[in-house]
Each structure stands twice: as structure tokens, then as C-alpha cells.
Amino acid sequence: EVQLLESGGRLVQRGESLRLSCAASGFTFSSYAMTWVRQSPGKGLEWVSSITISGDKTHYGDSVKGRFTVSRDNSKNTLYLQMNSLRAEDTAIYYCAKYADTGRWADFDYWGQGTLVTVSS
Amino acid sequence: QSVLTQPPSVSAAPGQKVTISCSGSSSNIGNNYVSWYQQLPGTAPKLLMYENNKRPSGIPDRFSGSKSGTSVTLGITGLQTGDEADYYCGTWDSSLSAGVFGGGTKVTVL
Secondary structure, eight states, rough: OEEEEEEOOEEEEHHHHHEEEEEEEOOOGGGOOOEEEEOOTTEEEEEEEOOOOOSSOOOTTEEETTTEEEEEETTTTTTEEOOOOOOOGGGGEEEEEEEETTTOOOOOOOOOOOOEEEEEO | OOBBOOOOEEEEEETTTTTEEOOOOOOTTTGSOEEEEEOOOTTOOOOBTTTTTTTTTOOOEEEEEETTTTTTEEEEESGGGGGGEEEEEEEEEEETTTTEEBBBBEEEOO
């Protein structure tokens, strides 16, 4: 059974840093690209970042570019999101998700339960 | 303001049909495949449709997808109370070099 378990979300102050983790199991983690998507309270989905299978290529949404860094450790089956210079507008539930076999952006066939990041101003 | 435009809400009685539209442009829907997600209250999104009209394993054929030009439509027939959820379309935008989602549509079963 595929499982994605995010962790690391908590209350932080504006300007602080935070690292989220996503522990994967039930599939060959090193064979799939991964992504982070967030959802502000009561709002819609927003793509944050994606990373290729080997981690050699990363992509970011404009709102986090230059502040967030996605990485992965295939030996530990874990995806990370380093978040720096946090802002109040970064307050959201952060989901990690697995790309489907199509390898196409937007085809995310498994999602974690999410971890809540709250940035206090 | 989302790049992809969805109606905020749609509703229908049990057993009826609803359609949810998602409108974009040539840089996103017009030249890329679209996926649809269902998000039940308090849960993570679930892939409902990919490549415009393909259903992942386990998704009933009450759900259908279609595409015309720069718009896509999700259809739900035989509406059930368990279908009450938020529905999102998503695709890649080649001009923005970014993934984009619609603003979401809340489906209410009357």
C-alpha cells in the first residue's frame, strides 16, 4: 500500500525557516518524480514545487521561488521541502504527492494527509 | 485569481447530473492534458481523472471528462451524497512554466 507521511509542520514566526519531510513507502520511491502542493485555510490548491526522479531538476511556483528548496533522499525514501524567509501567506496545509506512471505534471495519484504550517506575523 | 477558471459551486438533486467547467488558454488547457481532483471535506485531494478523460482504477464511470479547445468539463451522473466535495482541475502552463489549478468548485447534493 502506497503511503506518504508528511511531518515538520508547526507554528513559526515570520522570517523563520522550517523543513518539511515526506516519508514514502509502498512503492519504489526512486522511480517517481514528486511534488509539493499547498492549500491555505479555506482556499484552493496551489502548486509549490516538483523534483525529478534523481533530484537533478527542480521547479518552483513563483510565490516560493528563491525561498523554498525541494530535495530528496532516495536512500531514505524521503522528500523534503526547506522553507526559508517564511511569510504569513505561506500559512497552509502542505501536501506531498507522487507523480503517476504518466510522469506528467497534474497526474498525482497518491497524496499524503498533509502537514500544517502556520506563520505568525 | 486562478489561471484556470471554474464556477464556485454547482448543485443538483440526488440521481441527477452536474457538470463542472474549467476554462483556460492555449498555454495551458489548449496544449496540455488536464487532470481533475476530488477533495472530500477534511481530506487530501484524490485523482479523479487524468489525460482529460481517463479514470484511474477504482473511479466509477459516473465520472467523465471531456475537452474542447481551451476548456475541459467534468461530468458526474447519478449524483450521490458522497459526491459532495470540492473539485479542482489542474494542468501545466507552458508560458508560465508552472503547474496551475483552478479555483475549485463545490458540489452540493440538494
